[in-house]
Amino acid sequence: MNGHAAFSEVRTASRIARSVAATDTALSRWADARHWFEELGHRYRARVERIPLDALNGWRTRPETGDIAHRSGRFFSVEGLDVHMPASPVARWSQPILNQPEIGILGILVKEFDGVPHCLMQAKFEPGNLNGLQLSPTVQATRSNYTGVHRGRPVPYLEYFADTSSHRVLADVRQSEHGSWFDRKRNRNMVVEVAGEVEVLDGFRWLTLGQLHRLLAVDHVVHGDTRTVLSCLPFAGPGLDTALPPGGDVFRAGLLRSCAGDGGLHGMDDILRWITEARTRTEVSARQIPLHQVRGWRRTAEAISHESGRYFGVIGVDVSAEGREVAQWSQPLIEPYGTGVVAFLVSEIEGVLHVLMHARAEPGFVDTVELAPTLQCVPRNYEHLPAAARPAFMDEVLRARPDQIRFDAELSEEGGRFYHARIRHMIIEADSDLGAGRPDFRWMTLHQLVDLLRHSHYLDIQARSLIACLHSLSGGAQS
């Protein structure tokens, strides 16, 4: 890398750190920001009603396959997937899967006020949200959005992301979505900084990273798309000040050193080879099949669900909402059964915080394996199985002592495709001996994870969500 780029990297990391530290700024006070969001939530009106799958307006079931698709041929469709993973506890299964080949944009607009970067966030409704509005990125747009298949209003602020030539791009990388619900879906995660005047529309507000970080600790406020975009910011880097103010705790010191790029247990080349090895060792074959051929699933008027009652259902909803591009529509959603848990076990190794990452295979990943949290599962799906068939570290996470738990909040998956998808997010201090002898697990630093996030196909969406949560602990502003 040339000198100019290296300088600019240092500068970005330290500016980001300023935004993390700021919970009160001249532009946006913390109490006001919180009040703004609560107030909007109280005022907001929307109706989401479950309706039969056959009653979805604009959608049809293709008679030859049973697939559910939009009549325009766009948006997404519900199809079938036949999966063969010889080494997994269940070696072969089939399931419904969302197919959405379009690459969407998830974009956060950033602007400095008084030297502190602020993010333009949107309080936005989605039909699957538990609580109406969530703090979403400035822009969530699919190709259908900007080619006008919606026949709704244009997406505000999209122009900053569609043509970045006169702005500063802080992050721009395609990242995977849920590999067990989507077939090879990716979104483009963008953070774009503007210098000029930006009009703030109704429902939008400039927030600092420090404010977003405090809101992350509140259940179901910060949207999943916001979390993945935040994780792609170049948080880590040599520009970080790792000196703690008096009274700073040891955990935070280890976290800052982990971000700054101090010594990792494994070098980056070793980690890349380990991923290559995991991808080669893991045999996954996933084949598209007609939805009516998925075995063990049945379709009633209300839902497509597994005969065991586990996993998830495909349901239909009819929506009337204020302030969205189209005010009335209906669509299928995936409704997960049971609350998920995603957890990072973290540990200090020689003064530097490490995260225990899991090389995990999912049928919808583009390249076999991505790095997932230490634990990522829906515990209730394993209750009927013997202990040996449970995911590694499930007991360590679910039985952690309160003094080990550094982060614990229930957050949602995006409500545009998933209905009331609750995921408990946990960050837990643990012993660094725990990963020993497990070839699918490896301790990594935050800087290494952020380095991998410059590329596609390395970190799954759950890991990215937890990275945003872990970064939120670096500001020391948790109240």
Added chain:
Amino acid sequence: MNGHAAFSEVRTASRIARSVAATDTALSRWADARHWFEELGHRYRARVERIPLDALNGWRTRPETGDIAHRSGRFFSVEGLDVHMPASPVARWSQPILNQPEIGILGILVKEFDGVPHCLMQAKFEPGNLNGLQLSPTVQATRSNYTGVHRGRPVPYLEYFADTSSHRVLADVRQSEHGSWFDRKRNRNMVVEVAGEVEVLDGFRWLTLGQLHRLLAVDHVVHGDTRTVLSCLPFAGPGLDTALPPGGDVFRAGLLRSCAGDGGLHGMDDILRWITEARTRTEVSARQIPLHQVRGWRRTAEAISHESGRYFGVIGVDVSAEGREVAQWSQPLIEPYGTGVVAFLVSEIEGVLHVLMHARAEPGFVDTVELAPTLQCVPRNYEHLPAAARPAFMDEVLRARPDQIRFDAELSEEGGRFYHARIRHMIIEADSDLGAGRPDFRWMTLHQLVDLLRHSHYLDIQARSLIACLHSLSGGAQS
């Protein structure tokens, strides 16, 4: 990266440079090495006979699809692909495609003799080779090879790559294969260094990188798999001595500085964002279809070919060969029509050699776009088209003056799947203004390319082949 890893990286780059500089060593003199390969070639006996597709022993045409597959269900199959690329000159087409979901290992074993790393190369026959033997990696193995579906002898030296725990891994990364002939195929490219005694079997020999580089300039000697594995070696790095001996030329000085990581026209983050942008801009959809549904192709007894006579044919061959795992077999092969050209335009920018890379979409790429050479085409496929529909820079390459041409050799694609696939490899000095205003092209340094080669999905196999050729110009040993 920690201090240890950084030190080891420096050491590897300088050891590789020693091997590049060495064309005569105590173990292996250049004249002997060349004689060894020629002698083996004269002695070698094999027979490759074209036979009708229906006469392939062990293979059958599936009646419901027309696909050609091995009766065991393994190896590979010939299927159909329906491609939609709205922005390309031909927006929609269908074609036969090879489907080989197994990830193979392409591995070169390395050992130091008298401080100079040597590569254990194999003079190996493949049925599609123009000239019998080619200098191949130590190991080329598919999963079928090591699970014994071949029912042949075990693959020699495979154990070094299957379990690397007691060896030093210099490279281990999954890279794409030909995206217009294979559906999302990847191979694992490995370079493993051993310290202990290694028995040298008949047909194998230790060669330095300097010797391999000289052989690269000879037509059809160094196998395509060797070239891709060589490209993944950490050639570049801060350990390189960029000081030239007296009389060293300016081109070589620029090349060494390009390897050492000196100033690039664009920073790495800019390049990654440019790739994200190209992948998002380019709409490619590729769908598997039955082979008998490909439009514009016809199957005769001898071949499946396009009605225009262009592109390629699918043919059958019957093979009797010495010294391969199985001495007699038959198989389908792809026979490209016309000699291909791949070329790098290179230019010095502030004393550092840059390569003009092309962000290219192919239907068989895992992630839409990879970086390809400046030019990659079969000129004869464009003769019938107007000049505007020809690939960019075709004229600059085909009409280059002799004094611009730094490398020019005709090399083959691998003979295990491709029959007499001739590709002219060229490296041509050009003006750095040439890329201006073309959003699909960008000037990059060798160090940036080598950095991307630590990851999958960035450089296509033709670019990797040319990178091996470009590295061969760094030693100054061309005679």
